């Protein structure tokens with residue numbers, strides 16, 4: 439899928455933040471999108487750091503002045519996330535937004551999901567997101583000459599699979615429902631503490647990234663085929679595979695949530711699925727003709 443052309447804005451002018459999972463997919467697209475919105479510096483972080491230089495070079499080639507700093511971080515390790523946030527504060531004296539986007543997926547059905555696989559899923563998608571929120575909030579409370587007032591915006595990548603049971607495999611679905619719990623709990627806690635920190639989720643529908651290929655080890659082809667067959671049998675899902683969004687659609691929503699334009703949005707989980715959830719079931723076509731005549 440072609441990279442989506444971006445509209446240059448300045449809604450994040452002067453701001454500094456972190457994107458996790460920035461070496462691939464939605465995270466890599468987010469580096470472009472946050473740069474196009476005028477961010478001063480982006481810490482592009484990933485547990486696999488081999489693509490981070492290319493992501494930074496891409497931003498420079500597109501002519502954005504944003505400084506992109508690649509950092510290798512495993513979000514499941516609290517001390518590594520702490521180190522990342524301390525680096526941001528030491529180098530820029532401010533942390534304005536944190537896009538906790540890194541995550542993994544699997545394709546095991548209920549009967550083939552091992553306790554170890556579920557634990558691993560929760561470790562990355564929930565504990566990793568929790569570590570990100572906790573250290574991001576501490577970093578955002580930091581004030582300096584560069585940022586005299588505490589506050590900021592934390593965005594967690596959830597999923598369409600955070601809203602119902604039929605969109606992903608069980609371990610993944612459980613982890614993304616928990617991610618929404620994290621959004622709500624953190625928004626409430628940080629709101630009641632008057633921190634000026636907002637926490638929201640962005641929930642992608644099927645998105646054109648390498649997430650399946652990046653996570654196929656340990657997940658059998660048979661299990662993946664079984665899941666796809668199940669999705670087809672569910673009736674409302676066959677359209678899912680043709681409704682794939684470019685990763686920039688998700689990333690641009692994260693830019694909005696990071697900016698002051700979303701000042702009133704807190705504790706929400708915004709689904710970005712190109713309307714997939716609103717699609718009628720296959721039988722409703724029998725009942726009405728959705729075409730409309732031109733004037």
Ligand SMILES: NC(=O)c1ccc[n+]([C@@H]2O[C@H](COP(=O)([O-])OP(=O)(O)OC[C@H]3O[C@@H](n4cnc5c(N)ncnc54)[C@H](O)[C@@H]3O)[C@@H](O)[C@H]2O)c1
Nearest residue numbers: 459462463464485512513540541597642644645647649652
């Ligand atoms: N692609 C989709 O269809 C889709 C749909 C819904 C939600 N999501 C969510 O979007 C987010 C990004 O996924 P993507 O599609 O861009 O996948 P991706 O595999 O292209 O990118 C995910 C990145 O996260 C990194 N990562 C994995 N474990 C990590 C760890 N422990 N610490 C730090 N980084 C780690 C990977 O190295 C990878 O670069 C994930 O949270 C995923 O669950 C994706």
